[in-house]
Amino acid sequence: MSTVPETYTIPVGPLHVALEEPMYFRIDVHGETVTHVDINAGHVHRGIEYLTTKRTMLQNVVLTERICSLCSNSHPETFAMAAEQIAGIAIPERAAMLRVVAAEVKRIASNLFNVALLAHLVGYETLFMHVMQVREIAQDIKETVFGNRMDLGAICIGGVRYDLDEETTGFLVAALDRLVPEIEAIVATYRTNGSILGRTRDVGVLTREQGLACGVVGPVARASGIAYDVRAVAPYAAYDRLPLEVHVLTDGDVWSRAMIRLAEALTAIDLIRACLRDLPDGPTRLAETPDIPPGRAIAKSEAPRGELIYYLKTNDNPQPERVKWRVPTFMNWDALRFMLADAKIADIAIIVNSIDPCVSCTER
Amino acid sequence: MSRIPDDIETRLREAAPRGVDYASSTDPHGVTVAWAGLADREELLSVAQLLHGLGARLSMISASQPPAPEDEEEDDDGEAEEGAEAAAEEAPAPVSFGGTPLDGTSYELAYHFDLGGDTLTVVAYLPAGGSVASLTPLFRTADWNERELMECYAVTVRNHPDPRRLFLDASIDPAVLERLIPFSTLVNAASTKGLWEKIMTGHAGAA
Numbered sequence: 001m002s003t004v005p006e007t008y009t010i011p012v013g014p015l016h017v018a019l020e021e022p023m024y025f026r027i028d029v030h031g032e033t034v035t036h037v038d039i040n041a042g043h044v045h046r047g048i049e050y051l052t053t054k055r056t057m058l059q060n061v062v063l064t065e066r067i068c069s070l071c072s073n074s075h076p077e078t079f080a081m082a083a084e085q086i087a088g089i090a091i092p093e094r095a096a097m098l099r100v101v102a103a104e105v106k107r108i109a110s111n112l113f114n115v116a117l118l119a120h121l122v123g124y125e126t127l128f129m130h131v132m133q134v135r136e137i138a139q140d141i142k143e144t145v146f147g148n149r150m151d152l153g154a155i156c157i158g159g160v161r162y163d164l165d166e167e168t169t170g171f172l173v174a175a176l177d178r179l180v181p182e183i184e185a186i187v188a189t190y191r192t193n194g195s196i197l198g199r200t201r202d203v204g205v206l207t208r209e210q211g212l213a214c215g216v217v218g219p220v221a222r223a224s225g226i227a228y229d230v231r232a233v234a235p236y237a238a239y240d241r242l243p244l245e246v247h248v249l250t251d252g253d254v255w256s257r258a259m260i261r262l263a264e265a266l267t268a269i270d271l272i273r274a275c276l277r278d279l280p281d282g283p284t285r286l287a288e289t290p291d292i293p294p295g296r297a298i299a300k301s302e303a304p305r306g307e308l309i310y311y312l313k314t315n316d317n318p319q320p321e322r323v324k325w326r327v328p329t330f331m332n333w334d335a336l337r338f339m340l341a342d343a344k345i346a347d348i349a350i351i352v353n354s355i356d357p358c359v360s361c362t363e364r
Numbered sequence: 365m366s367r368i369p370d371d372i373e374t375r376l377r378e379a380a381p382r383g384v385d386y387a388s389s390t391d392p393h394g395v396t397v398a399w400a401g402l403a404d405r406e407e408l409l410s411v412a413q414l415l416h417g418l419g420a421r422l423s424m425i426s427a428s429q430p431p432a433p434e435d436e437e438e439d440d441d442g443e444a445e446e447g448a449e450a451a452a453e454e455a456p457a458p459v460s461f462g463g464t465p466l467d468g469t470s471y472e473l474a475y476h477f478d479l480g481g482d483t484l485t486v487v488a489y490l491p492a493g494g495s496v497a498s499l500t501p502l503f504r505t506a507d508w509n510e511r512e513l514m515e516c517y518a519v520t521v522r523n524h525p526d527p528r529r530l531f532l533d534a535s536i537d538p539a540v541l542e543r544l545i546p547f548s549t550l551v552n553a554a555s556t557k558g559l560w561e562k563i564m565t566g567h568a569g570a571a
Contacts (some may be wrong), residue, residue, distance in 0.1 A: 041530060041531055042529075042530065042531035042532060042533065045531040045532065047540075047545075049541075050540070050541060050545070085391075085397075090392075212421075213504050214504055214505065215421050215422065215423070215503075215504065215505035230481070233480055233481030234393070234395040234481035234482070234483075235393045235394075235395070236393065236395075240393055296399070297397070298397050298476060298483045298485060300481075300483070307423070307478075309423055309424050309476065309483075311424065311426040311474060311476065311485075313428065313430075315431070316434070321428065321430065321431065322426065322428040322430075324424065324426035324427075324428075325424075326423065326424035326509075330508060331505060333508075334504060334505070334507070334508070363531050
């Protein structure tokens with residue numbers, strides 16, 4: 001006769017081998033099955049919202065890029081969009097195209113990173129290293145075109161801070177040509193490999209109704225049949241003039257989310273190629289750094305993980321009165337309660353990774 | 365997920381009979397951003413119900429403490445100048461839409477609703493010590509937003525099902541965004557002049 005109870009509470013995190021960033025899950029399990037999840041956040045809360053009100057609008061373009069590394073370009077881009085909305089600025093067409101190029105290069109690298117980690121968590125280390133190697137092509141693009149591997153420094157209020165010349169365009173085109181067959185091969189592997197399918201199909205399911213209730217965004221939403229992509233429903237930059245395909249799957253499992261990310265990496269390449277083909281001559285930014293008058297604005301963009309929204313309120317001071325933003329992961333955490341319900345302990349890390357969590361972004 | 369309906373202003377006024385300060389603009393891409401200030405914060409719930417019925421998604425809640433207009437006297441100490449006192453008697457005290465005093469102690473809660481890509485922001489004004497009804501029973505997505513604003517400001521959200529701290533530890537003093545926190549305190553005095561000394565030494569060596 002045993003005195004061991006059937007129900008346990010186990011901690012996952014805040015520092016855990018399977019988590020890249022600190023987050024603490026208190027998980028009640030019955031046997032091997034999850035019965036309840038409590039999420040405790042705040043381990044990388046840095047008070048950046050407070051800091052933004054102590055810095056000028058221009059300094060905040062630099063600061064917001066440093067909120068998070070994986071979607072670093074989306075933050076200054078959306079912040080700049082809000083400022084431009086208040087000032088009534090239309091950015092030059094070449095700048096709009098170049099913003100798309102920067103955003104989509106980041107999307108390729110970010111999505112491949114997450115899909116690579118999935119292979120790692122499944123225990124398929126060769127595939128993990130292979131996908132990371134393919135991602136390295138995207139990293140080379142960033143390093144060569146923008147000069148940095150993570151923070152591109154591409155955005156300024158009124159346009160972009162970089163330009164493409166013949167040499168960088170040539171490098172970019174060649175790198176994209178190398179990426180396409182590689183990503184297509186990765187798609188084929190994830191579609192057929194037994195190790196991947198066995199650990200990801202019907203695991204961590206989020207139904208469409210649950211997804212709508214949680215307000216999930218990005219690939220997590222689109223893998224659950226919610227066809228919401230900011231680039232399509234609320235176009236910005238040059239997205240309304242580009243061949244954007246919105247990918248939607250309906251099974252809502254870990255596998256579907258990975259497949260959406262891979263498909264979006266390929267679409268990102270199509271978008272960059274279209275930009276390079278249609279890229280007009282002309283200025284890349286306004287001739288003068290604009291003053292931002294008092295006002296308020298809402299700006300939204302589709303970061304690699306989904307909708308990023310910025311609220312900006314300015315007054316007569318050079319510093320904004322209030323800057324508030326909400327990142328995709330802030331919405332998607334909640335969905336973990338549904339995805340982890342009745343999951344096996346061994347699948348917890350795979351399911352958590354499937355929302356592509358970005359803790360630094362979420363906690364600011 | 366439909367967009368903002370054309371008759372939204374009428375519907376908002378029906379849901380909030382005490383008054384709505386409505387403004388909207390549509391950008392060249394056809395994306396509408398609308399703002400609806402509420403004269404009475406107690407009508408927030410009925411407005412939220414209206415938007416819930418329209419299939420809106422509560423995208424974000426932004427709390428802030430707008431500063432008093434600059435020409436008015438400072439209200440945080442007894443050193444007010446004589447001239448300022450006289451001016452205060454002449455001009456009526458500044459207020460937000462609906463009459464909430466705008467003296468640097470009141471709050472502005474902006475609820476950003478997404479309607480198929482359009483954004484409708486409903487603004488509730490709260491005086492110091494004010495409270496507002498929780499939207500979490502209606503919108504799951506309000507949960508973390510409301511917990512976060514409660515730890516940043518001295519605002520009470522009534523009927524929140526789980527009003528624990530979100531990011532900040534329970535041991536940290538409340539209303540962090542209402543206080544001036546010196547940078548050295550913020551970074552736990554971990555910022556030293558060591559880096560500069562290193563740079564200056566290197567510079568002297570080079571010269």
